[in-house]
């Protein structure tokens with residue numbers, strides 16, 4: 001591989017075997033931290049020097065496949081493969097060819113909104129007409145370009161979270177207890193129906209004691225008579241839990257008897273069907289979670305039971321803000337401090353931190369920012385800052401960001417935080433982003 005000038009393709013320097021191996025390992029997502037750093041250094045050289053990288057996967061006379069580097073709106077560099085004109089294409093086996101395919105897949109994956117608000121009744125168990133195939137939830141199945149379609153349960157939970165404003169944080173809300181937040185969830189349920197004239201509110205259970213005493217099962221069974229024909233009776237549980245497994249979750253860990261305390265038996269919510277939760281690569285996003293499940297009559301008519309469940313990671317036991325990763329959990333802690341600073345320096349606005357749960361459609365297409373900081377004045381959003389928590393080392397993840405960041409920029413100034421360089425305080429990237437937002441405001445206000 002060689003670095004060449006764009007105009008005449010004069011060779012500036014040849015890359016060593018070590019550098020070549022590093023570039024290919026990075027593209028294949030198998031790079032060591034040193035190889036990642038080396039690749040990023042070469043990318044910077046190509047970008048800053050206005051050069052091309054000449055690939056060695058094919059050769060036709062003087063022609064070689066080329067790659068250049070572009071800077072994305074999210075402030076990260078990525079390889080750009082030119083395929084137009086009479087450029088020589090990379091070999092099918094070349095990592096850059098695969099990158100090209102990945103970019104096409106990401107483009108396709110983000111052409112349509114996938115995380116949209118579900119319509120109709122607040123129900124996930126569909127009625128089955130005779131001869132119809134059993135309804136299958138898409139689960140957390142992988143879609144192209146790292147896009148996953150949310151399971152039906154996850155989408156319905158997001159509806160409730162949004163209606164209860166659990167995904168919004170403002171400084172005055174900091175004192176709110178978990179109990180208060182569950183109460184908001186229950187209040188939000190009053191606005192939804194599981195079926196015609198069947199309110200969700202009495203069929204949403206947020207107290208573990210109701211599960212322990214089988215009150216959930218009994219109440220769903222009792223509500224069956226009120227369901228119109230063609231609708232499957234169903235109720236929902238929503239509890240905070242720290243761990244999940246494929247069979248359910250522990251709602252309480254047991255305790256052996258001691259001299260002065262009685263034994264406490266463990267309490268579980270066991271699920272007859274699938275339990276899903278988000279993962280990044282192969283790693284499950286750690287808890288705590290909001291464990292959201294549907295209770296109904298199983299097809300085998302064994303009685304009312306928990307039929308499937310979804311575990312939504314949240315910031316913490318006392319802060320039921322949904323997050324997509326542990327990075328986001330830490331980012332939330334840092335951004336909270338930033339919102340506090342904004343509140344003190346620009347008290348003419350009402351500041352809040354928002355975690356969007358559904359995609360926004362822009363004129364370029366759908367996007368879903370990680371966080372938004374919004375400043376309201378007179379009921380109008382005067383300032384909106386988009387914050388993305390980034391994993392800069394994964395090309396397949398970045399392929400999607402290359403497409404969605406220009407869309408996010410239509411919503412407001414975009415700031416990215418390197419997931420590996422901050423904590424849940426105002427250090428590192430957290431401070432940098434905080435300062436950048438404040439400096440932006442100084443110019444705007």
Ligand SMILES: [Zn+2]
Nearest residue numbers: 055057090094
């Ligand atoms: Zn190549």
